[in-house]
Amino acid sequence: MSLDTVVRRGIAVLAFLGIAAAGPAMGAGSSGIRYLDARVNLEDQTSLQRGAKLFVNYCLSCHGAEYMRYNRVGEDLGLTEQQVAENLMFAADKAGAPMTAAMTAQDGEAWFGKAPPDLSVIARARGPDWLYTYLMTFYKDDSRPTGVNNLVFKDVGMPHVLGNLQGVQVLREQSKGDGTLPGVRSVNEMLELTSAGTMNAAEYRTAARDLTNFLVYLGEPAKLVRYKVGFWVLLFLAVFYVLVRALYKEYWRDVH
Numbered sequence: 001m002s003l004d005t006v007v008r009r010g011i012a013v014l015a016f017l018g019i020a021a022a023g024p025a026m027g028a029g030s031s032g033i034r035y036l037d038a039r040v041n042l043e044d045q046t047s048l049q050r051g052a053k054l055f056v057n058y059c060l061s062c063h064g065a066e067y068m069r070y071n072r073v074g075e076d077l078g079l080t081e082q083q084v085a086e087n088l089m090f091a092a093d094k095a096g097a098p099m100t101a102a103m104t105a106q107d108g109e110a111w112f113g114k115a116p117p118d119l120s121v122i123a124r125a126r127g128p129d130w131l132y133t134y135l136m137t138f139y140k141d142d143s144r145p146t147g148v149n150n151l152v153f154k155d156v157g158m159p160h161v162l163g164n165l166q167g168v169q170v171l172r173e174q175s176k177g178d179g180t181l182p183g184v185r186s187v188n189e190m191l192e193l194t195s196a197g198t199m200n201a202a203e204y205r206t207a208a209r210d211l212t213n214f215l216v217y218l219g220e221p222a223k224l225v226r227y228k229v230g231f232w233v234l235l236f237l238a239v240f241y242v243l244v245r246a247l248y249k250e251y252w253r254d255v256h
Contacts (some may be wrong), residue, residue: 033186035130036133036136036187037129042213045077047214048076048217050207052073052088052214054210054211055215056090058161060091060102062108062158063119065119066100066118069096069097121219123215124219131216132208136204137150137169139151140168151191167195172192
């Protein structure tokens with residue numbers, strides 16, 4: 001057996017072991033919470049429209065999306081200029097304006113201790129499952145200035161802006177038979193809804209998923225276009241390969 005073969009097999013074994021070791025931790029954060037499955041779908045235009053409405057009504061007052069413009073959102077989400085103006089443009093006068101936050105960075109730092117971050121690429125930085133779980137796991141914590149805390153973002157400075165929709169959740173301790181807390185826990189094992197909001201549980205899950213879907217869209221608006229172009233490129237290459245293969249056989253048929 002050659003040295004090159006040994007090296008290749010060694011690398012393959014190490015890669016397999018690394019994947020196997022990482023397997024149990026996949027989907028779980030450093031907080032020991034099993035992330036919820038966001039199941040985002042960028043082809044669901046209705047979901048994106050609802051997410052955009054939630055974003056401008058509940059997020060844009062503090063968080064901006066400065067790399068996105070209102071007219072681009074309207075174009076991508078199938079909205080007319082009038083619909084964009086009536087439903088999305090509460091903090092701007094021009095359709096071509098970027099989606100900047102209504103609150104200044106100085107005010108944000110004074111009120112929350114730190115200026116709220118821009119959310120243009122938050123989905124690419126955190127991932128959709130983290131974002132969805134974050135929106136689902138606020139709970140009451142009287143020791144915090146805002147009165148709430150979060151399972152995946154401990155001591156978060158942001159208030160639960162969707163609290164009126166979800167209601168009030170509290171921590172509940174669940175243990176194994178030996179009295180110890182499980183290593184990786186689900187959200188249902190950790191939280192209990194004690195006061196209902198204006199939405200029921202299913203409606204709030206849909207709202208949180210819609211908002212996450214829109215934030216994923218913000219992170220890469222051209223993703224759907226790229227997927228469509230990629231399909232046609234692959235189709236062209238497949239057809240081109242057949243033609244080139246036929247030409248190759250025809251050219252070399254009489255060559256000995």
